[in-house]
Amino acid sequence: MTSSAVAGQGDQTLADRAYQAISERLVTLGIRPGEPVNDERIAAELGFGRTPVREALKRLETERLIVAYPRRGTFATEVQIADLGHISEVRQQLEPLAASLAAERATERDRAGLGELLTRLDSESQAGAGGGADLIRLDMAVHRALYATTYNPYLQDTLIRYDNLATRIWCLFIDRLPGLAGHVREHGPLLRAVIDGDPQKAAALAAGHVEGFEAAIRGII
Template identity: 50%
Template sequence: MSLMLENHLEIEGDLSLAERAYRHLRDRLIMLDIRPGDAINDGKLAAEMGIGRTPVREALKRLESDHLVISYPRRGTFATIVDITELADVSELRESLEPLAARRAAKLATPAIRTELRNTAASIAKMATAEDPYDLMRYDITVHRLIYRAAGNAHLEDVLIRYDNLATRIWCMVLDKGPSVAGHVSEHVELLEAIADGDAERAGKLALEHVTSFEQAIRSVL
């Protein structure tokens, strides 16, 4: 396990039950561990996580605002369907906001985060291309969230996490048809190094290229 993921788990341990439930369910939904259209049983989920139903219900309310679940009166709560037609709209927003986050991170990241960025880049450079594509996608999510955190703007971070989640769900829908995930993840090496070096212009350029290559990869298999 990488140092970055170990630190992520340590942070998770300090969260409230509702926040832990939210993050756990959010990541299962975006990785399609909970399939689009599946019914959500809050009692079963609470039992699986070893917590009460109240924090799970609080988490589901937040997930509905994230467009990851939807509730119907007298029918229950369901995982939302992945709408491929949203790709253009999601990409348009990410093409503006991802470069902004990368530039801010290059300018504002703390020395500790710059070290974390460099360590993460080194870890990616050593990754085997044969690794499980779903594990690589989980790593991709963690890398993006590191960059958003480095940008030092909680509002920007929140918005970007939401749109990256939607983009990841779309990617996971075509994961068995699309190009190598390893190639997509490896694009982060230069980006992370540019941010760590404080090169805002290059970081913004690479972030834009990363988002546009994602959209092109998805469209190539649609």
């Protein structure tokens, strides 16, 4: 176990960085569902070679964010609302586990970093940040920080995958979902529970957040 959940970020490969950049575009619908994904164009836009981009795309295909068809090309997957229940079933089990582990395992450095994120959350969600896209990125940053603090790379990778799929659904309906800032602000008590080292409270808050997300989506479809 390292001394901080943020340790090792400087060791990222170009493929890791390409994955993060392309993943964010896919999740926030910067690349729309069904849109072609051209490795050469993306490599030029990101300033990377085609090899790390291709490696990133292979990973994104296993995560169901893109799909490749022989002789047709590669495309962003469609957002399937029918998958919401399946995604929620997984997240309802694993999000509380991650929150509980984070509360138990967070180091002092982690708690300081989560405290900074809590301050940012209070400020940006109250102000509405720069709009829906910025609030989505803030929401993702909170989730990623909590997952990293579990110090379980398998759990972290699994939750990132399912959070990405859930966030795509959220982004698809963002213009119809009321109270986006309030939904993001719900992470405040969860961060505080982790910082305070209260695993039971953290788990309960995480479970409630997942249930609330699914209910909000189902309320408009």
